[in-house]
C-alpha cells in the first residue's frame with residue numbers, strides 16, 4: 001500500500017480536486033490519501049481565531065462569512081449533479097455551523113483555537129470523499145482524530161497509530177482508496193490538536209511508517225525538491241535523488257516543500273518518500289531514500305527569523321563545564337539551538353523560538369558575559385556530499401559569499417552540511433550568489449571540459 005499526500009495548493013481549486021481523482025484511481029492500487037486544507041483556509045481560520053480571542057465578534061463573523069462564500073462557490077464547481085451539490089452543501093453547513101458556534105464563547109481558549117484550525121482538513125476531506133462518491137469511486141473516509149495522537153511533549157505516538165490504524169484497515173479490506181486528514185490529531189487530554197504548520201506531510205510519513213508503506217508520495221505544486229529556493233532564485237532545477245539525511249537538513253533549514261519532521265518516521269521504517277507535481281504528474285520529481293547522486297553540492301536552503309546569542313566565559317581559559325551550563329539553560333526553557341560555533345572562551349548560538357529570550361539571557365548572565373543579541377538573522381544551509389577527504393568545497397562557498405558579510409560558519413558537524421549565518425537582508429543576494437557559483441558556473445565549466 002502507498003500513502004499519497006496532497007497539499008493545500010493541490011486541493012485549492014475544484015479542477016485540481018478533479019485531477020486528483022484521476023491520479024489516485026488511475027493505477028488501480030490501494031492507497032491512503034492524506035489531504036490538507038484548501039490553500040488559504042488554515043490562515044483564514046487562524047485569523048478568525050485571533051479575532052475571537054480579541055473578543056472582536058463582529059470582525060470574526062465577517063471573516064467567517066467571507067470564508068463561507070469561498071466554500072459555497074467552490075462546491076458549485078466541484079460537483080456536477082444536484083445530489084452531489086446537496087451533499088457538499090450539507091458538509092459546509094455542518095462545519096460552518098460549528099465554526100459560528102465558537103463566536104458566542106466568551107473565554108475563547110487554546111482548545112477552541114485548535115478546534116477551529118482543524119476545520120480546514122475536516123472540510124476538504126469530506127468534500128472530496130463526497131465528490132468521489134458522486135463519481136462512483138468507492139472510498140472510505142478515515143477520521144485522523146481516531147488514530148493520530150501526540151504526547152505531552154507534542155511528539156506523535158507512532159505505536160498508537162500502528163495499532164489503531166492497523167485495526168481500522170483490517171475491517172475495511174474491500175476498500176481500495178482511503179481518505180484522511182493531514183495535520184490534525186488528538187493530544188493526551190483527548191482534545192483536538194495539530195502537528196504544527198505544514199504538518200500534513202508529517203501525517204503522511206507517520207502513516208507510511210505505521211503501516212510500513214511501500215512508498216510515501218508528497219504531491220505539491222512543483223516538480224520535486226529544487227536545488228535552491230525557487231521563490232527567490234530564478235534558475236533552479238529539481239534534484240532527482242536525495243538521501244534521508246540530505247532531505248532532512250534541507251527541510252529543517254527552510255526548504256518549504258517538506259515539513260521538517262517528515263523524514264524521521266520514513267527513515268526509521270525505511271519507507272522511501274517521493275515528491276511529485278500534481279500539475280505535471282509525469283515529471284520524475286525527487287526520490288528520497290538511501291541512494292544519492294555523486295554531485296558534491298546538491299542544494300541550498302535558508303531559514304529566517306533567527307536570533308543569535310553571543311556568550312563569553314567569565315573564567316576564560318580551560319573553563320570546562322562551561323558548555324554544559326550554557327546548554328542546560330536552553331534545555332530548561334525547551335528552546336532548541338540551531339547553530340553553534342565555539343572558540344576557546346566563547347560560544348555563539350542561534351535560536352528560532354525567542355519566546356523565553358529574556359529569561360535565557362538573564363540566566364546566562366549569572367555565569368557568562370553576553371553581547372547584545374542579533375535579531376533577524378538567516379541561516380543558509382548548503383547540503384551535499386562533503387566527506388572529510390574532499391578539498392575545495394568550502395572555497396567555492398566562500399568565494400560565492402565574497403561580498404556578503406558572514407556572522408557565523410559551521411563546517412564538519414556532518415558530512416553533508418555547511419551552514420552560514422548572515423543578516424536576513426542579505427538572504428536573496430546570498431542564495432543567488434551561491435546558485436551562480438555552485439551550480440550554474442560549475443555546470444558550465446563541466447560542459448566545457450567534458451566537450452568532445
Ligand SMILES: Nc1ncnc2c1ncn2[C@@H]1O[C@H](COP(=O)(O)OP(=O)(O)O)[C@@H](O)[C@H]1O
Pocket residue numbers: 006007008009010036039198219220221222224225226227228229230231254255256257258301
Ligand atoms: N527547495 C525547494 N524546492 C521546491 N520547492 C520549494 C523549495 N523551497 C521552497 N519551496 C516552495 O515550496 C512550495 C511547496 O510547498 P507548500 O506550499 O507547503 O505546498 P503544499 O501546499 O502542497 O503543501 C513550492 O511552491 C515552492 O515555492
Ligand SMILES: N[C@@H](CC(=O)OP(=O)(O)O)C(=O)O
Pocket residue numbers: 006007008009036037039042043120182183196197198199200201
Ligand atoms: N493546513 C495545514 C497543514 C498543511 O500541511 O498544509 P499544506 O500541505 O498546504 O502545507 C497548514 O496550512 O499548515
